[in-house]
Amino acid sequence: MSKPANSWYGIVIKTIRRYPELKKRKAQMHNSNIIANYSAMPKSNTSSRTTENIAIRELKPADERELQAVEKAIGVMYSLNEGKEIMKIVELVDFKHTHLLRGAAFECNISEQTAKRRRQVFVNECARQLGYL
Secondary structure (H helix, E strand, O other): OOOOOOOOHHHHHHHHHHHHHHHHHHHHHHOOOOOOOOOOOOOOOOOOOHHHHHHHOOOOHHHHHHHHHHHHHHHHHHOOOOHHHHHHHHHHHHHOOOOOHHHHHHHOOOOHHHHHHHHHHHHHHHHHHHOOO
16 A cells, blocks of 8 residues: 555544544543432542533543544535445444455445545545644
8 A cells, every 4th residue: 555645644544543432432431420429427538529520521632622523524424425325434444443445345335446535535524624634
């Protein structure tokens, strides 16, 4: 495989591939027991403000920026005519890691070159959302 002409290409691909993990981490941060802590001990050191603690938990700013960029790119893809097909390719190749580009093209009944071009549309949109384009 030849080296891409853009220096940001590898960074964007890694960001796309990290998306499921970032989304899962963010969901886990906000899923927690929201029942108040009641203790019979006076001046207990445990906080009973669990709802507030959940609300203020966030990802690192860089991770949050990457997550939002990929989510915006996904939204843009669904507004395109071939958006569902693009997202199926990206899901199989980058999110789930179950197929290579050739296998994803076979699943979508398109040529490998077409799959490559469609995936590139998503990569470019992610790069645009991240500020590289």
